[in-house]
Amino acid sequence: MKSLQRVLPILSLAALLGAGAVVPVAAQTYRIVGPDGKVTYSDRKPTDPQLKTRELGKLVVAPLLPQGNEPFDLRPATTLPPPRPANTEGLAPTVDISGRPFPAGLPDAILDVVIHQFFVQTLVENCSRIRPAFADRYQAGVRNWRDRNAEILSRSNLITFTRFTAEQRDTLRATGRMRLAQLMPPPNAAAADKDQWCDRMNTDLARRQFELVGDLRVTPIVAFQAP
Numbered sequence: 001m002k003s004l005q006r007v008l009p010i011l012s013l014a015a016l017l018g019a020g021a022v023v024p025v026a027a028q029t030y031r032i033v034g035p036d037g038k039v040t041y042s043d044r045k046p047t048d049p050q051l052k053t054r055e056l057g058k059l060v061v062a063p064l065l066p067q068g069n070e071p072f073d074l075r076p077a078t079t080l081p082p083p084r085p086a087n088t089e090g091l092a093p094t095v096d097i098s099g100r101p102f103p104a105g106l107p108d109a110i111l112d113v114v115i116h117q118f119f120v121q122t123l124v125e126n127c128s129r130i131r132p133a134f135a136d137r138y139q140a141g142v143r144n145w146r147d148r149n150a151e152i153l154s155r156s157n158l159i160t161f162t163r164f165t166a167e168q169r170d171t172l173r174a175t176g177r178m179r180l181a182q183l184m185p186p187p188n189a190a191a192a193d194k195d196q197w198c199d200r201m202n203t204d205l206a207r208r209q210f211e212l213v214g215d216l217r218v219t220p221i222v223a224f225q226a227p
Contacts, residue, residue, distance in 0.1 A: 062091040064107050064171050072115055072179045076215035081108075096163040100227070105220040106159070107172070112217045113156040114176040116210060119183055120145055123205070126184070127198035130191075138198075141205050149212040156221050 032040045033052040093101040124142045128135035146153065160169060185197045204210060212218055 060091050062094050064094050064168055065111055065175055066108070068179075071182045074116065074119060074183065074210045076211055076213075077217045080216050080219065081105075096168075097165050098163070098227075102163075103220055103224060106224060107164075107168075109218045109220040110156055110160055110164075111172055111175060111179075112215070113152065113212060113221065114160075114172050115179050115183075116149075116212060117153070118176050118180045120205070120210070122180065122184065123198075123201055127202060130194050130198055134198075134202075138202055141202050145205055145210070148208070152212045152218055152221060155224070156218070159221065159224060162226075 028043060028045075030042050030045050032042060032046055034040070035051075094107070095101050120142050124138045127138050131138075160172070164172070185194050189197070
């Protein structure tokens with residue numbers, strides 16, 4: 001009897017399909033906001049990029065990091081960065097590996113540290129190759145930088161591997177590499193220009209121009225308390 005009860009729904013669905021019956025599908029509804037702020041609804045997704053469109057009933061998560069193509073400033077921020085714009089209507093906040101929303105500014109602060117780490121490591125690798133005679137000097141400068149900023153580097157790495165998913169960590173690294181490319185000399189730069197760049201960057205590093213300590217952008221890392 002139990003077997004027959006399991007088979008009957010399948011037979012009924014097959015009979016409907018065989019008879020050409022149409023299985024109803026929930027209609028999609030889109031909420032559309034025009035450039036003038038007027039809100040309309042439609043069952044068709046508009047193609048105009050100027051219209052802000054959201055499919056009702058569908059959860060859309062805010063991006064982990066804000067878009068930004070401007071060159072990254074390695075020097076410490078002396079004022080708190082402006083708050084990120086609030087999530088647009090209908091976007092759910094990004095959550096960490098435990099399902100809780102990130103504290104305000106934390107992903108951006110971790111990205112700042114990632115970019116600094118990438119830059120310092122790439123700096124010593126590239127400049128040691130460009131000017132081998134100064135390799136020991138470059139490596140010593142990087143070691144000193146890491147020692148001075150050890151606490152923030154340690155806290156950032158701990159937060160990254162305990163609160164971010166693997167996909168979110170990949171996003172941080174990919175974004176960090178894109179920002180890093182803007183800070184490096186062009187690949188086709190003249191040898192003399194690369195030499196000057198190495199001297200200038202390593203001098204700034206030794207003069208503590210690229211410190212994380214005192215950089216207000218990493219305040220969310222310093223203030224972070226694990227729940």
